[in-house]
Amino acid sequence: MIESTIVENTAKAINELYDAEVKIQDIGLQKTRKEFNGDFTIVVFPFIRYSKKTPQKTAEEIGDFIVSHDEIVEKYNVIKGFLNLTLKDKFWKKFFLDNKNNSAFGFTKHFDGKPYVIEYSSPNTNKPLHLGHIRNNLLGFSLAQVLTANGKKVEKVNLLNDRGIHICKSMLAWEMWGNNETPDSTGIKGDHLIGKYYVMFEKRNNEVVNKLVQRGLAQEEAEKESPLLLEAQRLLKKWENKDAKIVSLWKKMNAWAYEGFSDTYDRLGVSFDKFYHESDTYLIGKKLVQEGLEQGILFEKEDGSIWADLSNEGLDEKLLLRADGTSVYITQDLGTAQLRHDEYDPEQLIYVVGNEQIYHFEVLKIILKKLGRTWAGNIYHLSYGMVDLPEGRMKSREGKVVDADDLMDEMYNTAMAMTMELGKIDGFSGQEAEKLYRIVGLGALKYFILKVDPQKNMLFNPEESIDFNGNTGPFIQYTYARIQSVLRKAVEEFSYNPAGLINIDFSFIQKERDILRIIYEYPAIVQQAGETLSPALVANYVYDLVKEYNQFYHDFSILREEDHNTSIFRIELSVFTGMVIKSAMGLLGIEMPERM
């Protein structure tokens, strides 16, 4: 690595020139910013206390030393306290020739160590997926790709929240008012059908509560005493007691939900290695709670409910089992974590879950630690912010959720309309055209969401996302398709042979170097995205690359360049660029069209 050589030489320079020891990690090496000349930059401010000279003078002395000791460094310049080093062309040539045909460029090959388990999606089975789930799914899937690219062993897991009061509500509503409707009988997608009954329950329950309030009950009291809710709670209790009739209804309705989810996942292009069911893991959680109770780590209240006292941690008491013995959300999460630890012994257990559950995961970790699970420290909650729409906050209670399937339909239709108007898809079969609409529509959606730092709340603007200009998925796809078009023409027009450019003579102009420099960064970007668990870094990187390439494409000819060797080089540089674009977008789960 040239970087480490430069850093070592810098340390050596300081040692020999100023007789001081500097730690390697204290030497700040960064890529040179665009507006200055050079490839790498060393910040010399920290060294002036050794040199006792001005930053300018210090930088010059170190620069001289490096140039005379490192045969890859051609020259340097100093601006303020910044030492900018320029590498020789032969370095970039070698980099280019070594990597241009390596489709795994930027990736670490071997798996090392324990697996990384990523939980994402984790839907409730009582309603279909919405926009928030989309961000979750895209993040989880992309992270898995990024970690795999970093040579990690990755397990993608999905926890189906298939039990609890919520699904009982859907079940109750369906039993009371469903007239035995099924996905088949209605033609409604399974998860949507269940969602219909969940909404129906909430609506009727509200009506009942309102009536109780009118009769003089306090709101809170009315909510607790609503006969509908009480009935749902009875269902939950029956379910935990394995009442055959309830269990069979539960199985039937959950199966509908799973079919629906499966369709949505396929369409979204995400997948899982393993599914966990809360209905299995809550029992393990109960066992853990029992264990903690026996060891005196947890305590029981008079009504029989079981709690954890977290006051030493500055938190409240936390309920773990209700008085009636049924378990709550965190109970099953304790069990799920234990199960995963037993099965994978993971290096890291990553949960992709919205930031409204930060407290939940904090509590989860504390309780596990109290129970003696030292591996609780490997739990990492990747929390992400809300997704808003231009129309304003979506609020599920107001029924204003943006349904995942509907949104994908909308993106698909917009992609189709735009392609009809602008596309060069003559000769596409119906199937090919449909595939293209899917790729472009989804690419727009995915890119727009993933380019934002996960932690932040964001605004999804469907119109802007699918714009063919600007920092969007389709713009990147377009650039890629255009490169492929150039390549096709190159093969047709002067029978370009992709094995070409091995020993031919070629030299760079500045713009070509600029592109190479950005490509050179790719491996570091992949690594950084893995370390910080942020696909957004990859998204923003690929846009920078595309922008640089488009400037080049605009200003210089590729196929019409008179010098044949230059022409060949530019074709190959374009192909290399295309390869990295495709690779980076692949990490985001976004496909590239050959034509669009």
Added chain:
RNA sequence: GGUCCCGUAGUUCAAUUGGAUAGAACGUCAGAUUCCGGUUCUGAAGGUUGGGGGUUCGAGUCCCUUCGGGAUCACCA
């Protein structure tokens, strides 16, 4: 009220994890190109990084304080 997160151009987002004159995109205005694919590219305008202190060679980034927005503190998940 306690805890946590977020405040960056009109808007949506960046900023190499403490480094140079805080950058892109959309929109606006002016121009070049109209040729390998819709165009693409260049330039202009737009900022007291919510405000105020502090830490040091250096702060959007770290600390304190204050204001604004959000989340959470459920026998919902």
